[in-house]
Amino acid sequence: MKRILLALLLLIIVVPAVIIGAEFIDHYDAESAATASAPPAPATERQVARGAYLARAGDCMACHTARGGQPYAGGRAISTPFGTMYAPNITADKETGLGSWSANDFWRALHHGKSKDGSFLYPAFPYTNYTKITREDSDALFAYMQTVTPVRQPSQEHALRFPYNNRILLAGWRALYFTPGAYRADSAQSVEWNRGAYLVQGLGHCSACHTTRNAFGATVAKSDLGGGLIPIMNWYAPSLTSDAEAGLGNWELQHITALLKTGVSPRSTVFGPMAEVVSRSLQHLDDNDIQAMAVYLKSLPQNDPPPALDTPQPDKAAADRMMQAGAKIYEQHCAECHKADGKGNTAAYPPMSGNRALTMGSAVNPIRMVLNGGFPPSTEGNPRPYGMPPFGQMLNDQEVAAVVSYIRNSWDNRAGFVSPQEVNRHRSIPLD
Structure with missing residues (x-):
């Protein structure tokens, strides 16, 4: 009931923001489309291979493949505090997947969080991170997805509670919590550091788990990578900016790379949801990218205080x-x-x-x-x-x-x- 009241309050308060935000987004989309109106060149083998690698880096199969189902055919149920969402079919099927999409449609989904028909996508699809992906990488990903064996499997409707099943609310959510924008390199940092930041902030969407979310499901910017309880799953993704938790500032670089690449290191071992990330995604990345991510993660400020205790303490x-x-x-x-x-x-x-x-x-x-x-x-x-x-x-x-x-x-x-x-x-x- 509390969440419903908050959602209704959001609708009442942000109606002007909805209108302004929608106008801004439409303008941004039109501006982007103007710069990408030319049809892309036919995909090369190198581009497809690059896209396959990026799909691994983004761990796309994890959400878009149901247990026992065909790869990327969707159908996996994703429980959220707002109801159950079902990952869509993203195989190359023309009727139920991405087979009829263009590279521009795909870029619009990743960068702007909008589907082929212009409807708002729910942020369970982490476009708030994927917006940082470059157009070149988006096109490579799309080229690869067009080679995925088509599977005819209609995407299942989300089972969200009222009022979250009204997509119009997403206009207000986006106005408050989402600004499209590709990653911008920090000129004060090395090429390696920037590569790591690009992967962690964008394709890796690490903040989706390692950041606290507010009542509306948006990550709290001021606590970026500061740790958070993963909704419904009830695993705590520890802070990457606190030495009291999983901060890596005083780790040796080879121990960080070992943990990301193999799941084990002399300092720690991954379990739970992170074990799946290492198994399906990180272990398949090349050593240079793992090293870059480690360099970036080790550089994060280590000054967040540990969270308060969850339970009263005994005498x-x-x-x-x-x-x-x-x-x-x-x-x-x-x-x-x-x-x-x-x-x-x-x-x-x-x-x-x-x-x-x-x-x-x-x-x-x-x-x-x-x-x-x-x-x-x-x-x-x-x-x-x-x-x-x-x-x-x-x-x-x-x-x-x-x-x-x-x-x-x-x-x-x-x-x-x-x-x-x-x-x-x-x-x-x-x-x-």
Whole structure:
């Protein structure tokens, strides 16, 4: 109800902005079309190969392929706080995919967030990031998509609640939160840094997960890459601008590149949604692009404070009891792999001591790992990853809270305690 009232308030307040924004967008589109009115040259093999690479970099298949479905044929359900959205068919089928689109139509979708017929696209399609893509890369992507085997599969209508199923509201949303614009290189930075920034900000759309969203689903600019809970999935994408979380400012460059390319490094291991990103996208990028992304990420300012704790903290007596219980559970179930001193075996099992993934304000990620287990991605650099078994059937809520609290407050770690109620809340959340 609160979200509906906010949406109605948005409609009332921004009607003038809707009109002004729509006029601005239409003018911008007309101006862009005038500069790109000439038909593109026929695609070359090199351009198609480039487009295939860029599709990997953008992880396009992840959203546009349903489980067990044909590549890029759409149909994957994407849960949002506003209802369920269904990724469209982007194969080369002329009736249900992109086969009847032009390169200009495709550019309009990526750069302006508007479909072939001019209708506004919902920002679950991250055109707020893709707008930074160059026209050359957009054309290469389109050239590749035209080679994807056509699949006749009509795109499914989104199942959004009122009033979010009214696309006219997007005019106001765009006026407030979206300005089209390709990436502009920073002349004060190196070519490598700019390449990394282009990939992170644009095709990689890292801010889509690693940035807090407001009540209307827009990323909050002032906290760009500052961390955020991924809606519905309930995984916390940590801040990339805070040393208290996943900030990379004091990492060695080779450790960052290893994490991005293989999913494992001496400092950390990726799980959850990030494991899918590494598996389907990042491991397939060339080393120069991975290095460029690492250079850019390492350069980000590391000054964001850690987030507030998610749950009230126990008194000292209760905390001591929880630590004692957690120590016994850790010794029984965890120490064999992660070692009694919490240092782990970096070739297979990540360290517990000093692992910032465990000590953030939000404890949702370690809670879900204990409950559900998980694996880092299988990559060329880590083809047989060691996994974490699930303990959700073995341990009750109190026991999970105890062992997670123990891990977060032992060795070099100092973080908040976890409550059984918090564990119970996350126990009922589906994995996908």
